[in-house]
Amino acid sequence: MSRTTQDWQAADAAHFLHPFTDFDALAKKGSRIIERAENIYLWDSEGHKILDAMSGLWCVNVGYGRQELIDAATAQLKQLPFYNAFFQTATPPAIELAELLSEVTPPQFRHVFFSGSGSEGNDTVVRMVRRYWDVLGQPERKVIISRNNAYHGSTMAGASLGGMSGMHAQGGLPIPDITHIEQPYWYELGRPQGLSRDDFGRLAASWLEKKILEVGPERVAAFIGEPVQGAGGVIIPPATYWPAIQAICDKYGILLVSDEVICGFGRTGRWWGCETMGTRPDLMTFAKGVTSGYIPLGGVMVGERVARVLIEQGGEFNHGYTYSGHPVACAVALANIRLIQRERLVDRVRDDLGPYLAQHFEALKAHPLVGDAETCGLMGAVVLARDKASGTPFASDLEVGMVCRGHCFGNGLIMRAVGDRMIIAPPLVMTRDQIDEMMVLIKRCLDLTWADVKARGWV
Numbered sequence: 401m402s403r404t405t406q407d408w409q410a411a412d413a414a415h416f417l418h419p420f421t422d423f424d425a426l427a428k429k430g431s432r433i434i435e436r437a438e439n440i441y442l443w444d445s446e447g448h449k450i451l452d453a454m455s456g457l458w459c460v461n462v463g464y465g466r467q468e469l470i471d472a473a474t475a476q477l478k479q480l481p482f483y484n485a486f487f488q489t490a491t492p493p494a495i496e497l498a499e500l501l502s503e504v505t506p507p508q509f510r511h512v513f514f515s516g517s518g519s520e521g522n523d524t525v526v527r528m529v530r531r532y533w534d535v536l537g538q539p540e541r542k543v544i545i546s547r548n549n550a551y552h553g554s555t556m557a558g559a560s561l562g563g564m565s566g567m568h569a570q571g572g573l574p575i576p577d578i579t580h581i582e583q584p585y586w587y588e589l590g591r592p593q594g595l596s597r598d599d600f601g602r603l604a605a606s607w608l609e610k611k612i613l614e615v616g617p618e619r620v621a622a623f624i625g626e627p628v629q630g631a632g633g634v635i636i637p638p639a640t641y642w643p644a645i646q647a648i649c650d651k652y653g654i655l656l657v658s659d660e661v662i663c664g665f666g667r668t669g670r671w672w673g674c675e676t677m678g679t680r681p682d683l684m685t686f687a688k689g690v691t692s693g694y695i696p697l698g699g700v701m702v703g704e705r706v707a708r709v710l711i712e713q714g715g716e717f718n719h720g721y722t723y724s725g726h727p728v729a730c731a732v733a734l735a736n737i738r739l740i741q742r743e744r745l746v747d748r749v750r751d752d753l754g755p756y757l758a759q760h761f762e763a764l765k766a767h768p769l770v771g772d773a774e775t776c777g778l779m780g781a782v783v784l785a786r787d788k789a790s791g792t793p794f795a796s797d798l799e800v801g802m803v804c805r806g807h808c809f810g811n812g813l814i815m816r817a818v819g820d821r822m823i824i825a826p827p828l829v830m831t832r833d834q835i836d837e838m839m840v841l842i843k844r845c846l847d848l849t850w851a852d853v854k855a856r857g858w859v
């Protein structure tokens with residue numbers, strides 16, 4: 401007999417320290433227990449059906465319950481559940497996945513280094529970038545520049561690369577030689593100054609050059625960024641931003657790292673976010689969508705500029721993980737990528753679902769609570785504003801985003817709140833009808849939040 405919700409919650413509170421969670425607050429409230437899933441829907445332990453507009457955690461791009469992925473894992477578990485890639489060995493799934501990744505990535509990528517997650521992938525980036533410059537005889541090039549409000553994971557290096565002040569405040573971060581510039585967030589930083597999006601994009605990129613000159617160009621190793629900042633709130637940069645960043649990286653010869661953990665595998669309507677944004681990165685971190693979250697896997701695509709140096713001049717690279725190239729994870733990734741190819745999911749996002757979602761979000765701008773609404777491929781954000789005309793935000797201690805998120809949960813919709821930005825990144829297998837269904841729920845939750853905000857006298 402299965403346990404009751406109260407049973408699960410009690411055992412959970414007694415033993416399980418959740419990630420990114422106020423342990424005491426959760427124990428008092430009791431966690432939501434998710435028991436099963438199919439396609440884009442989840443069911444909790446009370447039998448409620450929930451539309452998962454966040455794809456789990458930005459990862460279940462092909463939807464839940466895909467038999468191809470389950471079969472690939474099962475077959476590989478029987479054939480060879482584990483062997484490592486240390487000491488001059490390899491397994492067929494890891495080799496095949498390396499081959500397939502070189503096919504679906506931009507032409508400069510012919511090699512991959514596997515990790516178990518996105519955070520580990522970014523740890524690898526830090527070690528590999530610094531190793532590259534060491535081998536080239538420029539060991540003073542150690543500094544990696546990132547952005548405020550970036551998310552690059554939760555290990556020591558990942559959290560250091562990230563620009564989340566709350567994370568830096570815990571654990572003495574960032575680690576040395578990682579520094580940050582301001583993010584390209586037009587609504588908050590450009591619009592109040594009356595700047596057009598394009599002008600603001602160029603301004604925000606110029607902050608990189610300013611920082612390079614401040615640090616000293618001979619000390620700068622790389623710049624890292626997410627094409628669209630995900631966990632920071634689906635911050636979609638102006639179209640002028642990334643080409644200007646590329647030009648600055650080229651001018652100073654520094655490596656460009658694209659963290660594609662969310663944007664990769666079709667999320668933006670191209671295979672890679674860098675293709676949507678028009679950059680030519682030297683390294684790309686991937687994770688999440690590589691297996692649609694069915695099993696953990698991450699890694700770094702290594703461009704020829706870096707790969708040739710490491711291969712031909714580097715000698716042994718003293719770095720790796722037990723699960724680098726885990727055969728079961730690689731087998732699932734192979735099935736997942738082939739499924740994305742067979743169902744033409746990337747083209748569907750670019751040509752059909754992305755534009756369709758964009759139309760719906762455009763219409764949301766008429767809502768009295770909505771200051772801005774924007775999408776990129778199949779990710780989107782809605783800004784809740786106290787005064788939509790002036791863009792005046794709510795006081796942050798009101799936590800209006802959390803009020804809205806509460807209504808989402810209550811109405812069978814998972815949408816995430818980042819401050820007062822309500823965000824979605826739904827599975828790429830959605831139909832137009834399911835987008836309509838999601839929009840009805842989003843609109844209902846905005847209406848309920850608007851009613852609360854008025855009733856409490858917050859507007």
Ligand SMILES: *Cc1c(COP(=O)(O)O)cnc(C)c1O
Pocket residue numbers: 458516517518519520522551552553554626630631659660661662687688698
């Ligand atoms: C989720 C995420 C990571 C970290 O990946 P994990 O698998 O959680 O370690 C890194 N970068 C970006 C952009 C992410 O969204």
